[in-house]
Amino acid sequence: MLLIDCPYCGPRAEIEFAYGGEAHIARPAADVSEEEWEAFLYLRDNTKGVLAERWRHAHGCGRFFNALRDTRTDRFHAFYEIGTPRPDVGDAA
Amino acid sequence: MQKFSAFSLARQAMGRHLGWRPQWRSVVPKPSYDIIIVGGGGHGLGAAYYLAKQHGLCNIAVVERGWLAGGNTARNTTIIRSNYLFEQSSSYYEHALKLWEGLSEELNYNVMFSQRGCLMVAHTVHDVQVFKRHVYANRLNGIDNEWLTPEETKAFCPPLNISPNIRYPVLGAALQRRAGTARHDAVAWGFARAASDLGVDIIENCEVTGIDRDPSGKVTGVQTTRGPIRAGKIGVSAAGHSSVVLAMAGIRLPLQVNPLQALVSEPVKPAFPCVVMSNTIHAYISQSDKGEMVIGAGTDSYVSYTQRGGLHIPAHTLEAICELVPDFRRLRMLRSWGGITDNTPDRSPITAKTSVPGLYVNCGWGTGGFKATPGAANLFAWTIARDEPHPINAPFTIERFRDGTLIDEAAAAAVAH
Amino acid sequence: MSGAFRLAGRGRIDTARPVVFRFDGRMVRGYAGDTVASALLAEGRHLMGRSFKYHRPRGPVSAGSDEPNALVGVGEGGRYTPNLRATQVEIHDGMVVVSQNRAPSLRFDIGALNTLAAPVLPAGFYYKTFMWPRGFWDKVYEPLIRRAAGLGRAPTAPDPDHYALHYAHCDVLVAGGGPAGLAAALAAGQAGARVILCDENVEFGGSLLVDTHSLIDGLPGMTWVARIVAELERLPNVQLLTRCSAFNYGPHNMVALNQRLSDHLAAPPADMPRERIWQVRARDVVLAAGALERVLVFEGNDRPGIMLASAARTYLHRYGVACGRKAVVVTADDAAYRVALDLAEAGVKIAAIADLRPTPGGPVVEAVQSRGIAVLPATTIQRAHGHLRVTGAELAPIGADGTVGRGRTIACDLVLMSGGFTPSLHLHSQARGALRFDDALGVYVPGESVERVRSAGSCRGIFALDEVLRDGVVAGLAAAGGETGPVWTVTRQDAPGAGGFAGALPRRGPGHLALAFVDFQNDVTAKDVKLAVREGFRSIEHVKRYTTTGMATDQGKGSNVNALAIVSDVLGRTPQEVGLTTYRPPYTPVTFGAFAGHARGDQFDPLRLPPMDAWARAQGVVFEDVGLWRRARYFPRAGEDMAAAVARECRAVRGAAGIFDASTLGKIEVVGPDAAEFMNRFYVNAWTKLSIGKCRYGLVCRDSGFVYDDGVVGRIATDRFHVTTTTGGAAGVLNMMEDYLQTEWPDLDVWLTSITEQWAVIALQGPRARDILAPLVDGLDISAGAMPHMTLREGSIGGVPMRLFRVSFTGELGYEINVPSRQAQAVWDRVWQAGAVFGLMPYGTEAMHVLRAEKGYLIVGQETDGTMTPGDVGCGWAVSKVKPDFVGKRALALPAMNAPDRLQMVGVLTDDPQEVLEEGMQLVTAAETPVPASAEGHVTSSYFSPALGRSIAIAMVKGGRSRMGAALYAPRLEGPALKVTLVDPVFYDPEGARLND
Secondary structure (H helix, E strand, C coil), X not given: XXXXXXXXXXXXXXXXXXXXEECCCCCCCXXXXXXXXXXXXXXXXCCCCEEEEEEECCCCCCCEEEEEEXXXXXXEEEEEECCCCCCCCXXXX | CCCCCXXXXXXXXXXXXXXXXXXXXXXXXXXXXXXXXXXXCHHHHHHHHHHHHHHCCCCEEEECCCCCXXXXXXXXXXXXXXXXXXXXXXXXXXXXXXHHHCHHHHHCCCCCCEXXXXXXXXXXXXXXXXXXXXXXXXXXXXXXXXXXXXXXXXHHCCCCCCCCCCCCCCCEEEEECCCEECCHHHHHHHHHHXXXXXXXEEECCCCEEEEEECCCCCEXXXXXXXXXXXXXXXXXXXXXXXXXXXXXXXXXXXXXXXXXXXXXXXXXXXXXXXXXXXXXXXXXXXXXXXXXXXXXXXXXXXXXXXXXXXXXXXXXXHHHHHHHCHHHHHCEEEEEEEEEEEECCCCCCEEEECCCCCEEEEECECCCCHHHHHHHHHHHHHHHHHCCCCCCCCCCCCCHHHHCCCCCHHHHHCCCC | CCCCCECCCCCCCEEXXXXXXXXXXXXXXXXXXXXXXXXXXXXCCCCCEECCCCCCEECCCCCCCCCCCCEEEECCHHHCEEEEECCCCECCCCCXXXXXXXXXXXXXXXXXXXXXXXXXXXCCHHHHCCCCCCCHHHHHHHHHHHHHCCCECCCCCCCCCCCEEEEEEEEEEXXXXXXXXXXXXXXXXXXXXCEEEECCCCCCCHHHHXXXXXXXXXXXXXXXXXXXXXXXXXXXXXXXXXXXXXXXXXXXXXXXXXXXXXXXCCCXXXXXXXXXXXXXXXXXXXXXXXXXXXXXXXXXXXXXXXXEHHHHHHHHHHHCECCCCEEEEEECECHHHHHHHHHHHCCCEEEEEEECCCCCCCHHHHHHHHCCCCEECCEEEEEEXXXXXXXXXXXXXXXXXXXXXXXXXXXXXXXXXXXXXXXXXXXXXXCCCCEEEECCCCEEEECCCCCCEEECHHXXXXXXXXXXXXXXXXXXXXXXXXXXXXXXXXXXXXXXXXXXXXXXXXXXXXCCCCCEEEECCCCEEHHHHHHHHHCCCCCHHHXXXXXXXCCCCCXXXXXXXXXXXXXXXXXXXXXXXXXXXXXXXXXXXXXXXXXXXXXXXXHCCCCECCCCHHHHHHCCCEEEEECCEXXXXXXXXXXXXXXXXXXXXXXXXXXXXXXXXXXXXXXXXXXXXXXXXXXXXXXXXXXXXXXXXXXXXXXXXXXXXXXXXXXXXXEEECCEEEEEEXXXXXXXXXXXXXXXXXXXXXXXXXXXXXXXXXXXXXXXXXXXXXXXXXXCECCCCCCCCCCCCCEEEEEEECCEEEEEEECCCCCCCEEEXXXXXXXXXXXXXXXXXXXXXXXXXECCHHHHHHHXXXXXXXXXXXXXXXXXXXXXXXXXXXXXXXXXXXXXXXXXXXHHHHCCCCEEEEEEEECCCCCCCCCCCEEECCCCCCCCCCXXXXXXXXXXXXXXXXXXXXXXXXXXXXXXXXXXXXXXXXXXXXXXXXXXXXXXXXXXXXXXX
16 A cells, blocks of 8 residues: 655555546647547556656545656655646656 | 377376477567567467468567566456447457357367356346346347346355345346356467467567657567567557557557456365356455465556555455355465556557557557457457458547547446456 | 373473364364474374375475465364464364365375376376367366365355454564564664564564574573563563564555464454454564575475474474484585484484585584484485385485485485575565575575665575674664664574575486475476476476466465576576566465455445434335445335335325435535636536526536536525535545646635535425425425525524425425434424325335436436436537536537437337336347347336336437337347337426426
8 A cells, every 4th residue: 555645744545545647637628639639538658667646635635736656666756736847856766 | 289188198198298399489589570469468479379370471470578478468367258238348358258169179278268157246226227238238249148136146156145134235146157267377378389380489588679660650660678670560469568668659548557456365175166246346256276266356546567556455355255255254365466457548448550550559458358368369460460450349449539439338337347 | 291202391382281172083182382283293193184286195394384285174164264284273172173185084085096197197287188078178177177176175154253454553563573573673672663573473583482502692592582572572662463474565665464363262252353464554664584494306205204304393392392203304504403413312313414515514513423423415315205104215325426326215204304595585575675696595685675674684694693683683773763772692503504405306317207396285396397398488487387386375485496496407597597486475375354354244335324314214114225325215015015115105206295315415515706617617507697596407527528427506605506416426526526626727716515414405395395394494485486496595494504405306396405414304304294294205216216217307327327428318408508618528529429329318118008128128120130239229217107107218229319209129038029119208297397386
């Protein structure tokens, strides 16, 4: 079970959180092309390496936040607020 | 190919089994092939076999980054069934099921396909509605599926607890008698042996690191850890690593990988006669020929390539098993493991051409790819050989996510694959 | 003393407390502290089990949790447990133990005939045969294989015991309570860290439990252990757990422990759990898991009476048992010499020590020689003799060129083997730590890990006791952040074991018929491993899977390194090139029930009860599960079946009034200056113009364009909406709202609050609803003119605050009375009493379904299945055409989402009005449809309608709305298809006159 460091509440067990998928995917306006809409809705990098992802502290403060986690090791490298840019942590596992 | 039979076993026994030869040839990669299959799991090896066997294309290599069938082929709970809800899906899985029924003979390799029957147990009124819809839809599609009352369910699988006083009582079950299990490793080894015999080169410990294309965009070969290999066509059947491989050709896929865990008990004498799946309480269970109870757990929620997950996931599954089969409460978990499932948004697979000429992909099987092995291999081979899909896999495109023509088994039936 | 092989004055058993138990029906005497294995060995009995494939007679090879052979069934009835290791099971009075995998008896097992067939049953034989004739696999071959396989029989009664689950946090978890673990725990504990120390054994001590030679600070090992344990017990920040195995190392230092609590007690307290799983989140972990001695692979190495040297030492020092009278020792390691000395000192004759090494030497070897024990250097064991018990060992010299010469057989009843020690890497490896091959030691040791974990002592290849203690202290301090730790002085310790051997022992001749076992339990021989390699299975994972070596219940603890060595030998590759198979949890098997803990029966899943649950139960209600909720399905009266009860309830609602607990409806309050804008963006409907006090049916799509949820929304104030959702969709809708609000529309000033639990909902429906309600609502005018359909009012009912919605899911005049949950029953009672004179009746979900279907109201999740658009289900009218965007808008514009042949919601009537279709039935165009065929659609809802006096159904049909009046057929599972006609889905009161009454 992962240990997730909610930026608002501190480290908590994974079962308090809901996963939110890849981060930094902005929802486009309703007049975009089918390709752009598909990219927003369905296409994912599915990164093997450091992935920016969203979590929601569903059974805690309820807030969404972003995290950087290496999907090869499950090690977290950063937790940061929604709307802030992705921190640079390189590609270190 | 050395014929396998009781007779050949006896004859080799007289020669102290020194006469057995490798089941597949160990080769060094040639500089060029007509077709390269990326991924030496059951689907990839099977695709190579059918390309050689049915399409007469024998200048083929299967490249595998580790050991053959070491990914999800080695890690699943071996359930085989075709009772899916939508006609597109059930046709695909039924195609596979029919191939399973003759696979041991076809490959001269006992894949131990055991048609023990699969019960999908209903615990709520909603479950009953959904599973009955399955029964009617499957029957119309020519696929066996029948509805059992709780008492009939118990008669078919005596260890099940059908007491009305449990938290989620059994309200009945949909039974597919032709469903069952198979020996997962044997399927891959059987395909490897048969494909190798037809001239297919099987290359282990050979990781693809790049996809080469000509100025028109068409594929020309792959870069690997064992050097470049040219190819006219490339079929990617890389399961959990599909996104990684396709990214080498600039393609993003509608996939997210999640850990999926499974476990077995210590072996016991025969005590569980069939496959039982319960979606409402998240459990599926069967007993292997060795005697182990094989139990599938749910997926962890997050993207991970670690082939492991949290213990709370299998623990929850065991809660459900203990409710469903309380006699098994004192059995013990012997071994647990995780795989990488490649999940599409509609939980249906992709077996299709890509936007890159000469590049084909078979992926998105999520938690349910093993049962499709010969079918997916067979149709993937067709798609690669003819550069167009077979009618059965024609709906399973990448473009359906653009068009909105999803085949949403998960949302529709809320059934674990 | 009971037991001919029991040695007075030795062992850690309590000879003052005799214990009697049964093994295969026979009484066996032992002492408190004995295991099943030690008690049987004390009687001179080694035969305890039969192997998996050949049913070979087997005795214990080890004395611990790594035992592959001596597996037994323990207990009776619901407490019967198969496959327990006799080497671990602690005996108590009255215990019933049975041997396994034999028929009719352990001594005479018909299955042993398989050994005769061994030449035709090599590794993987089943892949090569049983294929002809085709139908025989399922019916003949497989049942035979299954009966022969398996070990113990499965339990056939529910387990009466209970289990516990405990979450814990600590600074330092120390796994393993031998010298390294004790040292680490004490160092960490003294440094102030919160420490948990666990050990799978009955008591702490590890190797010191059997090392009676070395002295620590001048004290015998176990005296030192007692002192350290006492010190640890005095530290309030240290928790000590024995009989507790660390079995699973999960991500982020979450380690699971399995503590065995009651199995060793003859009469455990009724409230004592049998086992407890600890889920420990540790900041740092110290692994002190020790090392396991390796077996040697030679012909007949599986005969009862052949065991690890360290096991014999354990039986001697822990249980006071001599495992034989006359022993032959075969070793590649110094450690076995100390065992020989201990045994000789206890009176066991050591006939010879065969050492595989050419020049064994050093103090312990000299000590042996000075006792007059023959040491044979450069000597192998060609084979062991005997059947149910070893009777002799054929020892043979190894020439300088490696060839094996003629040997001689030495009679003996005990063969002790030692191939050196393999560090236990399981937990380190489970944590995805890297492994490193140590050339000097010839074994793998722990490498780097991403977790905060350290290994200490012999599990990382450090074997000398003084170094082990120092290593433990260093690891404990590093984990705890401490600076100075305890220091001890070790005297009389043996030098760390030099040498070791892995793989098949050298032998004379090819040994084509020899059975030299690598994996005892699964009967995998050295020949099997070689055959696998010959057949092209070159990866160690392939060898494992093809031969099943390492897949038995010991999970390869004793076999993996030997298998690896044989493979590397045949392939001519180094062990590091071949690699190890993956270590998989659990370290040792863990009871299913322990994982389930208290989550059983009613506690399996949380049960959500609506406020009027008790009232409904008192009425004799029949419930149904909807998600976690338990809802009232119908209220049968004496003699009524479901159909009769539902018909009566429906008639009451249509004729007078019905009362329904609708509290399970999801409710969300959307509040804030931008509440209306949020609603506009989230729902497909438009909300800006909804005035205060008005309600509107709202529909939610996902951005994929498919219907996700629905419900009535009321506007309480300009900045406040009272949103309802479906019962099952409540949590999902709120999560989705939060997702869009927090991550897509942070510009909106809106708060979302779940109010499902706060507001109970009493639905009062029927033509007399107003008559019943009007006198109860404090000063509120609810007349048709003052409060028309789809309006809401805030007020009170008998002094209880109320949000009153005039809405209907039945097609009748209706109200949904929202009151605080705690006061809901009181309000319900008041309404119930007031309704008595009007014929008010309670109704359940089943009647609710019938009533809504008569009106053609859809249920999300029944008519929809995650692939339906609003237009498909006849709700295209709800979709705003003017809003620039809302969730789902872009996808709804896709051509495929507007194709004319999409499934559309229609009504369906059978020709025979008494025939009720089954939900899920498929619809086709012809009465006789050969399969396989494609469906035109399917039935989603189907009931007998009391109001219409006939059956009605709702279906989703391709292009259905343009096919009104068309005939279709519903094939049945048996009998001819039923003819149906497509009609408008609103069957009852299509003008809606009753709603607006």
